[in-house]
Amino acid sequence: MNVQRLSIPDVILITPHQYDDPRGCFFETYNQHRYREMGIDATFVQDNHSISHSKGIVRGLHCQLAPYAQGKLVRCTHGRIWDVAVDIRPGSATFGQWVTSELSAQNRAQLWIPPGFLHGFCTLTDGAEVQYKCTDFYNRDAERVIRWNSQKLGITWPVSEQDALLSDKDQQAPDFAAVKDWSV
Numbered sequence: 001m002n003v004q005r006l007s008i009p010d011v012i013l014i015t016p017h018q019y020d021d022p023r024g025c026f027f028e029t030y031n032q033h034r035y036r037e038m039g040i041d042a043t044f045v046q047d048n049h050s051i052s053h054s055k056g057i058v059r060g061l062h063c064q065l066a067p068y069a070q071g072k073l074v075r076c077t078h079g080r081i082w083d084v085a086v087d088i089r090p091g092s093a094t095f096g097q098w099v100t101s102e103l104s105a106q107n108r109a110q111l112w113i114p115p116g117f118l119h120g121f122c123t124l125t126d127g128a129e130v131q132y133k134c135t136d137f138y139n140r141d142a143e144r145v146i147r148w149n150s151q152k153l154g155i156t157w158p159v160s161e162q163d164a165l166l167s168d169k170d171q172q173a174p175d176f177a178a179v180k181d182w183s184v
């Protein structure tokens with residue numbers, strides 16, 4: 001298993017060890033003991049499976065406010081995605097900074113995004129499936145949505161504004177700069 005802390009060190013990129021044999025391969029996608037050893041002291045209560053049908057679909061940026069903030073362990077099980085996490089933890093030295101990683105069915109990589117981050121992704125292939133474990137339950141009222149290409153954040157997405165496909169909710173989301181209360 002390869003464990004890499006990103007430029008925001010609480011965000012961790014994990015590549016499980018893969019066991020290959022003539023039948024195919026095997027790898028663990030979550031092991032409480034091993035993940036706790038690397039600093040992911042989380043209890044997961046909900047698993048999500050998201051299917052996107054084309055390239056250039058953007059989901060995000062989303063979070064849930066405290067006390068419903070969710071940590072997420074994200075992986076891509078079909079196709080490729082470009083995954084983004086934005087630090088919105090009050091008082092954090094890296095507040096407003098973001099990290100990205102390419103997750104794919106091929107590279108098996110997982111991104112651990114702790115509570116207190118916005119999350120979003122863009123599909124890089126025609127068809128992508130994303131599965132993620134969450135540390136808290138979905139709560140529509142606690143959800144906050146921020147514009148994916150917020151000028152203030154300056155995230156370099158792999159898709160243009162014209163080509164990006166978004167939900168109505170994500171299209172109408174406010175800019176990061178417009179939000180004054182980040183009590184997540």
Ligand SMILES: Cc1cn([C@H]2C[C@H](O)[C@@H](COP(=O)(O)OP(=O)(O)O[C@H]3O[C@@H](C)C(=O)[C@@H](O)[C@H]3O)O2)c(=O)[nH]c1=O
Pocket residue numbers: 048050059060061062063119120121137138167169
């Ligand atoms: C996220 C979620 C949505 N839903 C419902 C609400 C809605 O009717 C439908 C689609 O929801 P959304 O449009 O919010 O789905 P989506 O845009 O895929 O939202 C997700 O985006 C990524 C980036 C995340 O990080 C997730 O936490 C989640 O916010 O599914 C649930 O029932 N449970 C859930 O956990």
